[in-house]
Amino acid sequence: MSLASVARSEDRLLLPTYDRHKILFERGRGVYLWDSRGRRYLDFLSGIGVNALGHGHPAIQSTLQRQAARLIHVSNLFFHEYQAELAKRLTRISGLQRAFFCNSGTEAWEGALKLARSYARAQNKNGHAPKWRMIALDNSFHGRTFGSLTTTGQAKYRDPFAPLLPGVSFVGFNDGEELKRQFDGSVCAICMETIQGEGGIRPLSREFLQLARQLSQSNGALLILDEIQCGLGRTGKYFAYQHYGVQPDIVTVAKPLAAGLPLGAILTTNQVATGMHPGMHGTTFGGGPLACAVAIEFLKVLDKIQPHIREVGSYFRTGLEKVKSQHSCVREIRGLGLMLGMDLNSVELAKTVVSQLLRRGILINRTNETVLRFLPPYIIQQKHIDQVVRELDSALSAALPRSQPNSKGVISTRSRH
Helix, strand or coil: CCHHHHHHHHHHHCCCCCCCCCCCEEEEEECEEEECCCCEEEECCHHHHCCCCCECCHHHHHHHHHHHCCCCCCCCCCCCCCHHHHHHHHHHHHCCCEEEEECCHHHHHHHHHHHHHHHHHHCCCCCCCCCCEEEEEECCCCCCCHHHHHCCECHHHHHHHCCCCCCEEEECCCCHHHHHHHCCCCEEEEEEECEECCCCCEECCHHHHHHHHHHHHHCCCEEEEECCCCCCCCCCCCCHHHHCCCCCCEEEECCCCCECECCEEEEECHHHHCCCCCCCCCCCCCCCHHHHHHHHHHHHHHHHHHHHHHHHHHHHHHHHHHHHHHCCCEEEEEEECCEEEEEECCHHHHHHHHHHHHHCCEECEEECCCEEEECCCCCCCHHHHHHHHHHHHHHHHHHCCCEEECCCCCEEECCCC
C-alpha cells in the first residue's frame, strides 16, 4: 500500500488528531526504521521514548513469540503468572512496595490522582478538615484524560476542553516560594514530572524537589512523580528521582515498560495502598500476560545496560554542548542521560531544523515550541551520536544567515556548508 493511498484513507476515516509527516514506515531493526520507498532513518525519537531497546530486539521478539503462542489476555478477575513477578522487579528498583498495572501513561496518572484522593479521604476519619486540593506545575504535561489535563499546566492542551475538574492549582516551575505560599492543610498531593518532557526537557532543581518532599511529609500530603517519559533507565538510573535523593509516595511509569506494547504502572507504598480496596479501581486490558512478560524481559535487559546509557548519554551531551558553542542560536542544552533537549531561540528555526534532519534521515521532534527533543534508543553507539551531532551542526548552519549576532551581540561569521 502506498503512502498516498494510506493518507487518503486516513483523511476520510480518522478523527483529525494528528499532523503526520508524509512518511510511511514499514519495518525497523535496531536503531533504524525503513519507509515504503526503502529509505533508512536513524531513530533518535524511539516512538517518543517507547522503543527504548530499538526495533526488533532479539530478547523482546523471542518473548513476544513465546508468550503469544501461550496466552495473550486473561481477565483481571483471574491470576496469571507475570503480574506479581513484574511488580516484584518494579518495586525492587523503585524502593516502593505496591504496583497497579494499566494500559498507558495517562491512565497511570489518572489512577495516581484517584489514589491520592481516596487515601486522603481514608485518613480523614477523625473529622479534620478534608484534604482534597492538588498542586501541579506550570508548563507540565501529564496526559489527555480529564484528570490528567486538569493537572497539566499548558493552556494549549487544557483550553479546548474547559471547564476541567476542580481542586488543582499551579505553581511556577522550580518556584519554591510560590510552592510554600500555595501549600496548606487542604493539599492532598503535590504532582510533578521529575523532568518535564513536553514542557521542554526541564529537570526539577534539587532544592525544589526536596522542598516538595519536605512540605508533603510535614502535613500528610503525598508526593506524586510522573516518570512516564523520564523513568525506567532514560536518565541513566532506573528512575530520575534517584538522582535527587528523594523518595516519592507514588510514581507513574509507562512508555518503555513493555518495549512497544501498551503498559503503564502506578507504584506506591504499602501505606498509601490502603486507600484502595476491591471495586474502587480497575482495568480491562492493563497488566495482561503478553505485556507483562515482555516488560519483565525489558527490565532484565535494562539491568545490564545502565552503564552504557550513562556513558553514551554523557558523550551525547558533550557533542550537543560543542554544537551550542558554535551556534549562538542555541540557548541551552538540558536533560539527563538519554533524555536531552536543545533549546533554540526561534520557533521557526526549530521547525526548520527538525525538517532538515528528517530530510537527512534522522528522526527527532520539537517540544515546547523551540526545543529539539532527543530520546534515542538505549542501544545507540557513539557512531550514531557522531552522525546526529554532525548533521545537526550542518542543519543549523544551513538554516541561518551567514552572519548573526552571538549572545554578547558580537557579529559571528560562520559560513554555510
